[in-house]
Amino acid sequence: MKKAVPADRVGGCAPVIRSPDCVVISFLTSNDWVPAARRAGNPLAEYLESMETLDAIRSRRDVRTYTAEPIARERLEQILEAGRRSPSSRNWQPWDFVIVTDRDELRELAKVWQGAGHIARSAATIVLVTSVPPDEDTRATAQYDLGQATMNMMLAATDLGIGSGHSAVADQKLARRILGLPDDKLCAYMIALGYPADRPLTPLRHPNRRDFDAVVHWGKW
Ligand SMILES: Cc1cc2nc3c(=O)[nH]c(=O)nc-3n(C[C@H](O)[C@H](O)[C@H](O)COP(=O)(O)O)c2cc1C
Numbered sequence: 001m002k003k004a005v006p007a008d009r010v011g012g013c014a015p016v017i018r019s020p021d022c023v024v025i026s027f028l029t030s031n032d033w034v035p036a037a038r039r040a041g042n043p044l045a046e047y048l049e050s051m052e053t054l055d056a057i058r059s060r061r062d063v064r065t066y067t068a069e070p071i072a073r074e075r076l077e078q079i080l081e082a083g084r085r086s087p088s089s090r091n092w093q094p095w096d097f098v099i100v101t102d103r104d105e106l107r108e109l110a111k112v113w114q115g116a117g118h119i120a121r122s123a124a125t126i127v128l129v130t131s132v133p134p135d136e137d138t139r140a141t142a143q144y145d146l147g148q149a150t151m152n153m154m155l156a157a158t159d160l161g162i163g164s165g166h167s168a169v170a171d172q173k174l175a176r177r178i179l180g181l182p183d184d185k186l187c188a189y190m191i192a193l194g195y196p197a198d199r200p201l202t203p204l205r206h207p208n209r210r211d212f213d214a215v216v217h218w219g220k221w
Helices: 034-039 044-050 052-059 073-084 103-112 117-121 136-159 172-179
Strands: 003-005 016-018 023-025 096-100 124-131 163-168 185-194
Touching: 052 136, 073 096, 073 124, 073 136, 096 103, 103 117, 103 124, 103 172, 103 185, 117 163, 117 185, 124 136, 124 172, 136 163, 136 185, 172 185
Parallel strands: none
Antiparallel strands: 003 023, 016 023, 096 124, 124 185, 163 185
16 A cells, blocks of 8 residues: 655655655655665664554455456566465465456456356456465465465555455366366456446555454453
C-alpha cells in the first residue's frame, strides 16, 4: 500500500518518489535503505517498518470487479516475487506461478470452477501450480504452503493498490489444457488481479470476521 507523507518529513531517501505536495513510498522497494535511514535518525524508518504491512492486512479483501486498467509488468513481478519468497515446509517450494493476461485465455480459465467468474474480468490472473501429491500428508503440507504463497501475493498486491480475488479450481482437465500443463502438475488455486472498480483498498473498520475474543485464547482454551 502506498502512503502519502508530507514532503518535509523526508530527507533524500533513494526510493522515495516526489510529487508536488507529497511523497509516495513503495514498501516493497524500501528494505535496503531502512537501516541506513534509522541510523540517520530519519523518522520514516520507524514508519516504514511498523505500519505498512498492518495497513495492507487491514485493507485486503476479495476484489471481484476490476477497472480496465492493465497492471504494469513491474508490478506483476513485485507480486510474484512476494510469492517466490514465501516460506514452505523444509523449503520445498511446492509451487510454480503461471501468469495470464490474455483476455481470451482469462475467459477460458473462468470456466474451470463455478466460482471463478471474476477471473474473466481480471487484468491478470496468477495460477498456482503444484505437483500431483503422492499421499495425503504431502497434499496437506502443499495446501498449507500454497496458502502462505497466496497470502504473500495478495498482501503485496494490496500494498500496491491492486485488488485480488481467490478462486478454486474444479476442472483440472480443462485447466491443464488451457495452460498446457503436464499430467503430473495440477492447478491448485488462482488469484485474480486488477485495480478495484468498486472502491480503493483502504483499512476496513468492521471486517466480516468472528469477534477477537471468540477467536483468541490466551494461554489455555
Ligand atoms: C481457499 C480459498 C478458496 C476460495 N475460493 C474462492 C472461489 O472459488 N471464488 C470466490 O469468489 N472466492 C473464493 N474465496 C474467497 C473467500 O470467499 C473470501 O476470502 C472470504 O469470503 C472472506 O472474504 P474477504 O476475503 O473479502 O475478507 C476463497 C478463499 C479461500 C481462502
